[in-house]
Every structure is written in C-alpha cells, then in structure tokens.
Amino acid sequence: MKLRALLPALALAAGLAAPMIADAACSDPTGLCVNSGSVKWKSDANLSPAQKKKEKKLRAGSSVLLDVTLDGGRATVFLDGRFAGVAPLSSFSIEPGSHEIQVRDGNRILAEGVVTFNNPGESVKLEIHH
Amino acid sequence: MRSTPRVRSTGLRSAALALSILVPTATLPTTASAAPVFGFAKSKKKKKSKPKAAPEPENRLTAQEAADARAPIQSRAQGMLDSDPGSAASLLAEEARKLGDPILFTDAAEAYKAQGAKAREVEPVESGMEEARIALDILYFLQDPRADAKWEIIPEGEIPSQIDRARNVLSEGEALIAEIEKEKAPPPPPEGSKRERTPAPKDGRGLIAGGSLLTVVGAGGLGMIGAGIAMGVDAQKTVEDPTVTGDAFDEADAKGKRANIITYAGIGVAAVGLAGGIALLVLGVKKRKAYRADHADTALHLTPTLGPGLAGVSLSGRF
Numbered sequence: 001m002k003l004r005a006l007l008p009a010l011a012l013a014a015g016l017a018a019p020m021i022a023d024a025a026c027s028d029p030t031g032l033c034v035n036s037g038s039v040k041w042k043s044d045a046n047l048s049p050a051q052k053k054k055e056k057k058l059r060a061g062s063s064v065l066l067d068v069t070l071d072g073g074r075a076t077v078f079l080d081g082r083f084a085g086v087a088p089l090s091s092f093s094i095e096p097g098s099h100e101i102q103v104r105d106g107n108r109i110l111a112e113g114v115v116t117f118n119n120p121g122e123s124v125k126l127e128i129h130h
Numbered sequence: 131m132r133s134t135p136r137v138r139s140t141g142l143r144s145a146a147l148a149l150s151i152l153v154p155t156a157t158l159p160t161t162a163s164a165a166p167v168f169g170f171a172k173s174k175k176k177k178k179s180k181p182k183a184a185p186e187p188e189n190r191l192t193a194q195e196a197a198d199a200r201a202p203i204q205s206r207a208q209g210m211l212d213s214d215p216g217s218a219a220s221l222l223a224e225e226a227r228k229l230g231d232p233i234l235f236t237d238a239a240e241a242y243k244a245q246g247a248k249a250r251e252v253e254p255v256e257s258g259m260e261e262a263r264i265a266l267d268i269l270y271f272l273q274d275p276r277a278d279a280k281w282e283i284i285p286e287g288e289i290p291s292q293i294d295r296a297r298n299v300l301s302e303g304e305a306l307i308a309e310i311e312k313e314k315a316p317p318p319p320p321e322g323s324k325r326e327r328t329p330a331p332k333d334g335r336g337l338i339a340g341g342s343l344l345t346v347v348g349a350g351g352l353g354m355i356g357a358g359i360a361m362g363v364d365a366q367k368t369v370e371d372p373t374v375t376g377d378a379f380d381e382a383d384a385k386g387k388r389a390n391i392i393t394y395a396g397i398g399v400a401a402v403g404l405a406g407g408i409a410l411l412v413l414g415v416k417k418r419k420a421y422r423a424d425h426a427d428t429a430l431h432l433t434p435t436l437g438p439g440l441a442g443v444s445l446s447g448r449f
Contacts, residue, residue, distance in 0.1 A: 076264055078271050081277050081279075083268055105263075
C-alpha cells in the first residue's frame with residue numbers, strides 16, 4: 001500500500017525535476033547548455049590559481065570525458081587558456097575539477113566561463129547554441 | 131700509594147677524551163658543520179629524505195619549442211606540396227590539431243587551396259577555408275586575457291601578420307571557388323537557339339488555307355463529274371448504235387459503267403470538297419475580318435483619292 005502511494009509522488013517529482021534542470025541549463029545567456037546534473041556551469045567566471053589548488057584531491061581522480069556539440073555553425077573550443085579542439089569534440093579527456101572554457105567563432109565568443117566536473121570518470125555533454 | 135697514580139692516570143684519561151672530542155670539532159671547516167657528525171644533523175637528513183610531493187610540472191610551451199616542433203612538419207609537407215598537395219594538406223591539418231598551432235592550420239589551408247586550384251575542385255578549397263578559420267579562432271584567442279600566458283604557440287609579435295595571412299587565404303579561397311564554379315557552369319545556349327518562333331497571328335489564315343485546298347479538291351470533283359458524264363454520254367451513244375455489236379458493244383458498255391463510277395466519285399469529292407472548303411473559307415474570312423478589326427485601330431491607312439477636279443492620297447487612322 002505504501003509503495004503504491006509513493007509511486008505517483010515519485011513519478012511526479014521525477015517529471016517535475018527533469019525539465020527544471022534542463023531548462024535552467026539551457027537558458028544560459030551565453031548559449032552553453034550542460035547536459036549533466038553533476039556539472040556546474042558559471043558563465044563569464046574566471047578561475048584563480050588558489051581555486052585550482054583547493055581542488056587538488058578532486059583533480060587526482062580519474063578523467064572526465066567531455067563531449068562538446070554545436071547546434072549549428074562552427075566553433076573552436078579552448079580549455080584552461082589553450083586550444084582543445086574544433087567542435088564537435090568527442091570524448092575529450094580532462095581532469096575533474098574546475099576549468100575555464102571558451103568557445104569562439106573567429107572574433108565572436110559563443111560561450112565562456114567556468115565549468116566544474118564534480119564526479120571523476122563521468123561523461124559530460126556540453127551543447128553550444130549559436 | 132698505588133692508588134695515587136691510578137687517580138692521576140684517570141684524570142689524564144678524562145682530559146685526553148675531552149680533548150679528542152674537542153679537537154676535531156674545532157678544526158673542522160665551517161662548511162662541513164652540517165655534516166652528519168652530530169645527532170641533530172642526522173635528524174635533518176631524515177627530514178629531507180621524507181617523501182615530498184613532486185612539484186607540478188610547469189607545463190610551459192615557449193615560442194621556440196613550438197617553432198622547433200613545427201619545423202620538421204613543415205619540411206615534410208613542403209616536400210609533398212608540388213606532387214601531392216592533398217596529402218601535404220592532410221598532414222599539416224592533422225599535426226595542427228595535435229599542437230593547436232595556428233601557423234600549421236594556415237599552412238594546411240594554403241595546401242588545400244593549392245590542391246583545389248590544381249584539380250579545379252571546390253571541395254578542397256572549402257576545406258582549406260575552414261582550416262584558415264580555425265587558425266583565426268586561435269589567433270584571436272591568443273589576444274584574449276583568458277589565453278594561458280605559458281602557452282606561447284607563436285611569438286606575440288607575429289599574431290597580427292598571421293591574422294592577415296589567414297584572412298588572405300579566406301579571400302583568395304572565395305575568389306578561387308567563384309572561378310571554379312564559373313568554369314563548371316554549363317555554357318549558355320547559342321544566341322540563335324534562343325529565338326522562339328513567333329506564333330502565327332490568329333487571323334483565320336489557317337482556315338482560309340484549308341478552305342482553299344478543299345475547294346480546289348471540290349473543283350477537282352466537279353471535273354471528275356464532267357469527265358464521267360462526257361465518257362458516259364459517249365459510251366451511251368456507242369451502245370445505242372445498232373451497228374455496234376459483239377466486243378465493241380461490250381467495251382462501250384464497260385466504258386459507260388466506268389464513266390458512271392467516275393461521275394459518282396466526282397459527285398462525292400465535289401460535294402465534300404466544295405461544301406467543306408467553302409465553309410472553311412467563310413469562317414476564315416470572318417475571323418480575318420474580326421482580327422483586323424481588333425488590330426487595325428492604330429494602323430494608318432494611305433488611300434488614293436480621286437474625284438472630279440481632285441486627285442491625291444488621303445491618310446487616315448485611329449490613335
């Protein structure tokens with residue numbers, strides 16, 4: 001009886017929670033959508049060396065596999081101040097923790113900020129909207 | 131008494147021991163003071179030997195290191211560029227992606243453009259333009275404060291000239307694509323074939339022509355009737371002649387029958403030809419009149435005019 005009573009509540013909670021996450025991620029003004037609940041995205045943020053040091057333990061974990069997709073057009077992805085690759089990126093290996101990201105098409109910056117991968121070994125998808 | 135020297139000897143031994151300790155410490159050079167002679171020195175060594183976390187690698191790339199990595203790739207590609215620009219371009223593009231080197235990206239762009247120019251194909255030129263765009267992305271990023279200062283993939287002073295170089299590849303690529311597409315466009319049809327036959331005006335000329343032809347056929351039918359009647363009359367006369375008998379009679383009889391056939395056929399041909407022909411002619415003439423009425427509004431008419439005491443030409447028309 002208890003289980004039966006709980007099921008609709010659980011379904012309702014799941015149904016309400018899922019679109020909220022997606023909506024919040026995709027309404028980012030810089031056009032970067034995070035397709036993963038465990039990843040934090042902060043647009044227009046910078047990462048200080050002190051913050052990096054704080055995450056030493058987290059960074060020691062197994063790498064995160066990052067996919068970057070575009071919903072149209074073209075772009076190049078830069079991570080932590082260096083060239084990472086041309087979008088779409090597939091299974092790009094990166095340490096867990098916080099990383100600066102910038103996605104640009106020539107002079108135009110499509111998205112930039114700090115993305116934090118909290119779960120070592122996870123696969124994360126970032127979607128860039130032109 | 132024996133005990134006194136013993137006492138003395140013990141005192142000497144103690145003094146000798148004290149001296150033996152003091153002399154080496156006093157005479158040792160100051161630099162060797164940290165040598166593991168005393169206990170505290172030993173403990174210092176132990177501290178040093180403790181496993182210490184290795185310092186993180188600096189992960190710095192200098193412009194010189196980047197140039198050193200780039201040079202052999204450029205050299206290999208240069209060797210292939212004349213014979214096989216496509217392979218040279220692929221090599222440069224692949225290595226450019228590994229190093230994130232905008233110079234190699236632009237080199238790849240130029241090699242792809244050369245391949246397109248050689249093969250007169252648009253696709254390699256477009257690939258080259260994409261490589262040039264990636265080079266520009268990196269070059270603009272290097273001017274951004276987010277770029278890592280330790281990542282000197284090219285000397286800072288070279289960035290503007292490399293931007294110009296990549297932009298040139300883009301503009302030249304666009305011009306080359308336009309040129310190739312122009313070459314591949316189907317040739318325009320010759321001037322003569324463009325001329326369309328102007329449709330004949332619907333002024334009843336077809337009806338008049340058809341009617342005339344049928345009337346001629348009808349007239350031919352009338353001729354057949356006439357010929358048939360003439361032949362029939364002649365044959366009739368022969369048959370009615372009492373002196374004509376035997377073969378001559380039979381021949382005249384057959385001739386009469388043929389004359390009848392010709393007459394009947396002539397009647398049919400004349401009836402169809404004349405009736406159809408005249409009908410078509412009437413229709414054609416009506417149509418022509420209507421057409422002329424519609425199209426002669428603005429026409430000018432030059433009419434000779436003659437009268438008593440008058441001779442000349444009158445010009446009339448509607449405007």
